[in-house]
Amino acid sequence: MDHKIYILIVEDELEVMDALVKDLEKFETFFPVETANDATEAEEVIDYILDHDHKIGLILCDHVLPGKNGVDLLIELQQNPKTAISKKVLVTGQAGHEDTIMAINKADLDHYIAKPWTEDELEKVVRDELTDYVLSNEDNLLYYMQVLDAEKISDAMRKNKMTDH
Amino acid sequence: MKAFSKDALAIIIGVIGFIIPFFLSIPGLSEAGHVALSIFIIAAVFWMLEPVPIYATSMLVILLQVFFLSKQGVLFPEVSAEYAPNAYTDFIGTLANPIIILFLGGFVLADAAVKFDLDKNLTRILLKPFGSKPKFIILGLMIVTGLLSAFMSNTATTAMMMTVILPIIAKTDIDDPMRIGLALSIPFAANIGGIATPIGTPPNAVVIGALSTQGIDIAFTEWMVLAAPLVLIVLGFSWLILLWMFKPKTNSVPMDLKGSFQKNKSAVLVYLVFAVTVVLWITESLHGVGSSIIALIPVAVLSLTGILDKDGIRQLPWEVLWLVAGGISLGISMESTGLAEWIVTSIEWSSFSTLFMIIGFSLVAIVMSNFLSNTVSATLLIPLAVSLATSGVAGEGFSLILISLVIGVSASMAMMLPISTPPNAIAMSTGTLKTKHMTRAGLAIGLFGLLMVTLYALFYWPLILN
Numbered sequence: 001m002d003h004k005i006y007i008l009i010v011e012d013e014l015e016v017m018d019a020l021v022k023d024l025e026k027f028e029t030f031f032p033v034e035t036a037n038d039a040t041e042a043e044e045v046i047d048y049i050l051d052h053d054h055k056i057g058l059i060l061c062d063h064v065l066p067g068k069n070g071v072d073l074l075i076e077l078q079q080n081p082k083t084a085i086s087k088k089v090l091v092t093g094q095a096g097h098e099d100t101i102m103a104i105n106k107a108d109l110d111h112y113i114a115k116p117w118t119e120d121e122l123e124k125v126v127r128d129e130l131t132d133y134v135l136s137n138e139d140n141l142l143y144y145m146q147v148l149d150a151e152k153i154s155d156a157m158r159k160n161k162m163t164d165h
Numbered sequence: 166m167k168a169f170s171k172d173a174l175a176i177i178i179g180v181i182g183f184i185i186p187f188f189l190s191i192p193g194l195s196e197a198g199h200v201a202l203s204i205f206i207i208a209a210v211f212w213m214l215e216p217v218p219i220y221a222t223s224m225l226v227i228l229l230q231v232f233f234l235s236k237q238g239v240l241f242p243e244v245s246a247e248y249a250p251n252a253y254t255d256f257i258g259t260l261a262n263p264i265i266i267l268f269l270g271g272f273v274l275a276d277a278a279v280k281f282d283l284d285k286n287l288t289r290i291l292l293k294p295f296g297s298k299p300k301f302i303i304l305g306l307m308i309v310t311g312l313l314s315a316f317m318s319n320t321a322t323t324a325m326m327m328t329v330i331l332p333i334i335a336k337t338d339i340d341d342p343m344r345i346g347l348a349l350s351i352p353f354a355a356n357i358g359g360i361a362t363p364i365g366t367p368p369n370a371v372v373i374g375a376l377s378t379q380g381i382d383i384a385f386t387e388w389m390v391l392a393a394p395l396v397l398i399v400l401g402f403s404w405l406i407l408l409w410m411f412k413p414k415t416n417s418v419p420m421d422l423k424g425s426f427q428k429n430k431s432a433v434l435v436y437l438v439f440a441v442t443v444v445l446w447i448t449e450s451l452h453g454v455g456s457s458i459i460a461l462i463p464v465a466v467l468s469l470t471g472i473l474d475k476d477g478i479r480q481l482p483w484e485v486l487w488l489v490a491g492g493i494s495l496g497i498s499m500e501s502t503g504l505a506e507w508i509v510t511s512i513e514w515s516s517f518s519t520l521f522m523i524i525g526f527s528l529v530a531i532v533m534s535n536f537l538s539n540t541v542s543a544t545l546l547i548p549l550a551v552s553l554a555t556s557g558v559a560g561e562g563f564s565l566i567l568i569s570l571v572i573g574v575s576a577s578m579a580m581m582l583p584i585s586t587p588p589n590a591i592a593m594s595t596g597t598l599k600t601k602h603m604t605r606a607g608l609a610i611g612l613f614g615l616l617m618v619t620l621y622a623l624f625y626w627p628l629i630l631n
Contacts, residue, residue, distance in 0.1 A: 146596025154327035157320075157591070159279060163482040164319045164359065164366045164587055165219060165538045 005057035005133070006049050007033045007126070010042045010073065011091070012065050016115070020060060020091070023119045027126060030147045031057060039068035046083060056086040057133045058126060060113075063092035063099060071099045074107035085137055087129035089113060175216035182206035194507045197234060197241055197248035201502040204229045208495055212541040219538055220484035223491020230256045234498045251501055259490040259497070263382075263457035264363065264374045268489070270460025271364035272481050274439055275317040277467055280477075281432045282424065283439060284313055284325050289422040292329075297420055299343055299413035304404050306330065307350050311358030311400050315365045316443065318482075319355040323588035326351045327595065329422065334597055336419050343418075346411030348597040349606055352588035353403050353580055357610075360577045361396045362446070363388045363456065367489050368534075368543035372573030374493040375547045378500070379555070381566060385449040385456035391570060391629055395621050399578070399614055406609045411602070431472050438463050492544030496551065505552035523571055523622045524615070526550065530575035531611050535585045539576040546572045566630055571622050578614030581607035 007024060011017040017035055024033055034049065036042035042061075049056055059077065063070040070090060077083040090103055093115035103109040110132075111125050131149040134141065141153050169177070183206055186199040194202070204226060211222040232238045235253035244250065259265070278284050288309050295305030306326065314322040330351060334344050359366030363373055363385055369392075373383050426432070445452070445459045467473040499505040517525075526546065534542035550572055554565035579585045581604045583593035589603060 142590055142594040145591075145594040150595055151328050151331045154324045154331065154591070157324035158284075158328070163321070163485045165485060165488055165540050 002053075004054045005031050005130075005138075006054060007031045007130075008042065008045060008049075008056055008059045008086075009033060009035045009061075010037075010039070010059065010065065010070065011035070011062040012037050013062075016062070020122075023122050024126060026123070027130070027147060030144060031130060038065045039070075039073040042073060046077070050082050055137070056083055057137075058087045058089065058129050059083075060089050060091050060126075063090060064094050069099070071103045071107065074103055074109065078107045084108075085133070087111075087133050089125060089129060091115065091117065171214075172216035175210065175214035178214070179207045179210035179216070182210055191507075193510075195247040195503050197250070197498075197502040198504045198507055200233050200240060201498045201504040204233070205495065205499060205504065208491075209545060212545070213537055218484070219541060220488040220491070223488045223494075226491040226495050227256050227259070230494055230498050234502065248502055251497060255497055256494045259374070259493040260486065262374050262490065262493055263377060263455065264370045264493075265486050265490055266457045267364055267385075267460045268367075268370055268486060269481070270442065270457075270463050271316065272485075273467055273473055274442055274463045275321065276477060276481065277435045277463070277472055278317065278439060279321065279325075280472075281427050281435045283426075283432075283436065284317065284322070285328075286424055286426050287313070288326070288329060289424055292420065292422065297417045299415060299418050300408055302333075302418045302420060303343075303346060303350050303407065303413075306347070307354035307400055307404050310351050310354035311361070311396060314355040314358035315361035315396075319352075319359040319366055320587040320591070322358070323352050323355045323591050326355070327591060331595065333418055333420070334595070337415060341414040342411035343413035343415060344411075345598045345602050346407045346413065348592050348595055349411070349603060350404070350407055352586065352592040353407070353606070353610060354400060355588045356577055356580050356586050357396055357399050357403065360574050361389060361393045366577055367485055367540040368573050368576040370489045371492050371540060371543040371547055372569045374489060375496050375551055376566060376569055378493065378497055379551060379565065382455075383566070385446045387450065387629075389447060391626055392574060394625065395574065395617055399610065399617055402613050402617075403606075403610050406606060406613075410606055410609075431470070434470055435467070435472060438466050488540055492540065492547075495544065496548040499548040500551060500555070505548045506556045509549055509552045509556060520619070520623065522553075522568065523619050526568055527571050527575040527615050527618045527622075530572045531579050531615060534576040534579035535581050535607075535611070539579065539586060542579075543573055543576040546576075564627070564630065567622055567626055570626060571618055575614065575618055578611055578618070579607075581611060 007027065009017060009020050011020060021033055021035065034045050036045050046056060061070040061074055070092065074088050077086065087110045088107055089111040090109055091113045100112065110129055113122065113125060127149055131152050134144050134148060135153065135156050141157060145153050183203045186203045189199065191199065208222055208226045211217055212219055231253045233240050234250060235256060236242065236250040237253045241248060241250040291309045292305045295301045310322055310326050330347050334347055337344050360369070363369050376383060442459060442463050446456050449456055530542055530546055547569060550568040551565060554568065580589055583590050583600060583603065592598065593603065
């Protein structure tokens, strides 16, 4: 793989961050995880990853952050074509009605995970979102098959007119 | 830092190989033969090392032939004693070779079948009688996979069948060897099933195309009569070997395939066109209308009814047609320039028995296609077989059709490595098995395939061909 697809976690509480990182361990070999404590750091990390020709497949973002809040960050990322394709998930217990509506309408939010989450739930969301990301953005689907939704990837390959040669 | 990337090195080797014959004077080889040798070398290097996609190499082959070897090209405008140049239309005409049109028909049909989930629904229905015992489920999966891959691409069939077995694998204990057996049964059955019909897989096209340039036409039915019995026995063996190597622990397999046939107008029309085309193909010997002619029916009907639309046409796997056409085209000039004959006469063939040659060609084809594309392996070997037969150096009794079949069929018997075939790569990517599992089972099937090809070539095929 000449480029890597990153998972970015934006979360200011250390314990929550640790729990998220731990629950995503099984994806790490294929999707390296980067973390940021606030929106500013997130932007730096994103710039760094994109500057090195890697991609951001999934952003898991808390809402209440010091400085700019999560929903605003996601909306901003939605306006950048390079991060508009990234899957965006809000992981929060405290986003109000209006913020959530904003996130859906303006940041094209892909999923909302309410705290506290279960490991299975998180894993499923991450797997589904990354599968969708890979299906619409990557050519080499086989590489990701064992860590993502293999059934869905197989079906996409079936419809892709794959040939023998 | 490395001076050259692997691909750059491959390109340099190919280009140098292309240039060298221009500066040599090989006794017994015509001037045109030298040029053909140049083209053969660059094609072989590019096809084997793949610095560029294999279909691109085919396009290069056709370009070089038109430029350097055709009557309208730059080197041989006149007929000479040693080389009567082909018209450039001979080379580009391979793109409309009957076998290419037959494949086009197959692509269109398979495409429509997938679009309307006919492949999935057929699988659901056909698997029902196999119950829930692991060994019968695996048998059923292999039969259905083999059957579908005889009419669709092996790769697409494998991808579809993966959606059937992945849920089963997920529900099976992690230490049950059946997981590996299941994951291998699909690609193996797809590789083998492709042999059964002319449109099953591109190596068949290479064989049929090469024979057609020699004036030998193989009917759809005739190919099936020759190949299908071999497919059945190798499938059966593969089933047994997988059961033996990866003995299922569980007693019952959850098989819960949902779905229903689409019943809208377009879907029904697709079923109808599919059924009519396949029936007409497999009854070719009864009505005598060539399969390539029949192949135009799905192309025309599905386009006329809008089921195959502009986007659908653009998305057809044209690169496979180019790949095969380039191979047929290369064979033409290897023949007409005397290159192939020069290669084969450098070996004293008459001292070898027919048996030796059958085993030799089969083994070489199997080994080559374990590492290379099956189509490329067949493409590189077929011209040699053709020259062996037409030059007469192999002696009496050496049958062109026979040895071509040996090569074509053997090219599909290679399944030891993940890189051997795209279906193998898919199975490997599921993460359910290790390469050693594939290699062991694939080796057993390769050896059995070699044995069976030899026996069929000695006893069964001559019976049908004569």
